[in-house]
Amino acid sequence: MALTMLAAVGVSTTFAPPAHATQVITNIAYAPAQPAGSKGHLLDLHLPSTGITPRPLLIWHTGSAWTSDDGKTGADAIASIFNPLGFAVAGVSVRSSAQAIFPAQVHDIKAAIRWLRANAATYQLDPNRFAIMGDSSGGWLTEMATLSGGVAAMEGTVGTTGVSSAVQVGIAFYGPTDFLQMNAQNLPTGGLDHNSPASPESLLVGCPIQTCPATVAQANPMTYADANDPPLMFLHGQADFLVPHGQSVLLYNRIKAQCGDATFVSVPGADHMMPQIMDPAHYGAQTVRTTTDCAETVGTGTLNPTWANFATFLRGGLKMGTSCEVVYTTGVWNGAFNGSVTVRNTGTTPIDGWTLTWAWSGNQNITTAWNATVTQVGTQVTARDAGSNSHIAPGSSRNFGFAATATGTNAIPAQFKLNNIVCPRVSA
Numbered sequence: 001m002a003l004t005m006l007a008a009v010g011v012s013t014t015f016a017p018p019a020h021a022t023q024v025i026t027n028i029a030y031a032p033a034q035p036a037g038s039k040g041h042l043l044d045l046h047l048p049s050t051g052i053t054p055r056p057l058l059i060w061h062t063g064s065a066w067t068s069d070d071g072k073t074g075a076d077a078i079a080s081i082f083n084p085l086g087f088a089v090a091g092v093s094v095r096s097s098a099q100a101i102f103p104a105q106v107h108d109i110k111a112a113i114r115w116l117r118a119n120a121a122t123y124q125l126d127p128n129r130f131a132i133m134g135d136s137s138g139g140w141l142t143e144m145a146t147l148s149g150g151v152a153a154m155e156g157t158v159g160t161t162g163v164s165s166a167v168q169v170g171i172a173f174y175g176p177t178d179f180l181q182m183n184a185q186n187l188p189t190g191g192l193d194h195n196s197p198a199s200p201e202s203l204l205v206g207c208p209i210q211t212c213p214a215t216v217a218q219a220n221p222m223t224y225a226d227a228n229d230p231p232l233m234f235l236h237g238q239a240d241f242l243v244p245h246g247q248s249v250l251l252y253n254r255i256k257a258q259c260g261d262a263t264f265v266s267v268p269g270a271d272h273m274m275p276q277i278m279d280p281a282h283y284g285a286q287t288v289r290t291t292t293d294c295a296e297t298v299g300t301g302t303l304n305p306t307w308a309n310f311a312t313f314l315r316g317g318l319k320m321g322t323s324c325e326v327v328y329t330t331g332v333w334n335g336a337f338n339g340s341v342t343v344r345n346t347g348t349t350p351i352d353g354w355t356l357t358w359a360w361s362g363n364q365n366i367t368t369a370w371n372a373t374v375t376q377v378g379t380q381v382t383a384r385d386a387g388s389n390s391h392i393a394p395g396s397s398r399n400f401g402f403a404a405t406a407t408g409t410n411a412i413p414a415q416f417k418l419n420n421i422v423c424p425r426v427s428a
Helices: 002-007 075-085 104-118 137-147 179-185 200-205 213-218 246-257 307-317
Strands: 022-029 042-048 055-061 088-092 125-135 169-173 232-237 262-267 287-292 295-300 324-333 336-345 355-359 365-370 372-377 380-385 397-405 416-418 421-423
Touching (some): 055 075, 055 137, 055 307, 075 088, 075 307, 125 307, 137 232, 169 307, 179 200, 179 213, 246 262, 365 372, 380 397
Parallel strands (some): 169 232, 232 262
Antiparallel strands (some): 022 042, 336 397, 355 416, 372 380, 416 421
């Protein structure tokens, strides 16, 4: 029964916005099937039809208490949210605990990441901007992938090797961490017997968890936390019957002690499912703890669990920018003009690598540019950093210029987008 309950809590498509035109490539083998005929080494790619390229990538894995080898299921709902924002989405499956015991599942997700990075150019993915997200056992997998970068024992030899398996940011929903403390952390009203030889955790590690603490420690994301880890957000309901809320408390305290980068959203009244974690009825009541560089902030209702806020967190972790403004000026003469553009980072995280896009309303045509590589297709203009000016610190700005021809009206572009987010135009 426990396995059935855990396997039933996936991503609800009720959160998905209207369908968005994408290219979907299904059942890509990132490694040979093991065992033969199984699905644990397959992934689906959902590629957006809009936005800049190369694209940031969001990897998704649906939790199942490690009982399913089809964790890529559910990525379509995630893609319907993030494809319109310019993200590619990869739904990744890993082997079930019945097919292979830990650390096979971590080896698998890292093999998938390596395959995606090795093939980034083919699918126009940005190999420096990989994010990962998952729920329940998928949340555990997210935390393991985010925190264990560079740990040789967690890499394995599955599939593509010799390529980095690192991700740059992660978001995990109600993932287990220290299996040995789960029973003690169960709700007063009860919970699963995690110490049972038949529990999901025991089946994952291949032994009753209390009899093999060394193996369980290797399966604990906290083991790998240090100050060099990418930013990680994790969310947990205080009324979680299946994975105790205290599991995320332990993880947060460990990352804080290591001076790492974590955001912990604790939602009152929420059980083990995303619709409850994201229920607007809880907005303003959740406790949000953030630790960065050994400095902590604690607030109530300061970060509502919404897709928009998750996207902002991912963009910050991927150093794409979370807010910006543009100053646009021109010097006009007969039939031609010079343009000057200043991009300012008004967010709190740095931008590493930027692309500014806009569309002309008339017949303007760019002939040359400086401090950026500027291309034009029809009325669409794309300006990419020149390499030497790719970094924009919070509160800082970069400037570039261009020369262009124009006849008739020469209206200011209606909208500018920096790394696919809208930048308001301000006066110099």
